Amino acid sequence: MSLTVKLTDLMTERGINRSELAKGSGVPYTTIVALFDKGADNIKLSTLRKLADYFGVTLDDLAGHGESNQQDTHTIAAHHDGEDWTDDELEEIERFKEFVKLKRKQQE
Incomplete structure (x- = not known):
């Protein structure tokens, strides 16, 4: 499911419009309009975060991939020998991973 389709579904569930x-x-508003009219190819991670936070979903959910897997975050961190990661840093790693997967999906 594309990002715009997912956003449309979430907007419909909440009974809200683009404004x-x-x-x-x-x-x-101009960013929202461009997202729907031109697609999400160049959407900023910060914009995705704002939208995900607004709807109370993860970036992975917003991208239509289902729930994120926190275990993957810990697996990634485990490959960085000698580095300790805070919970905030692990969350940031997970968000970036979801962003990269979203970009890959858009290119398919």
Whole structure:
């Protein structure tokens, strides 16, 4: 499921339009319009985070891949010998991983 389809579904569930999404998420209305009109090829990670946070979903959920797997985060961190990761850093690694998967999916 594409990002715009997922966003449309989430907006429908909440009974909101693009303008209300922009106001509620803190993403400029022009960015929301461009996302729907031109696609998500160049969407910023910070924009994805705002949208995911607004709807209370993970980046993975927003991208339509289901729930994120926290175990993957710990596996990634385990490959960095000698480095200790904070919970915030592990979350950031997971978000970046989800962003990369989203970009890959959009290119298919």
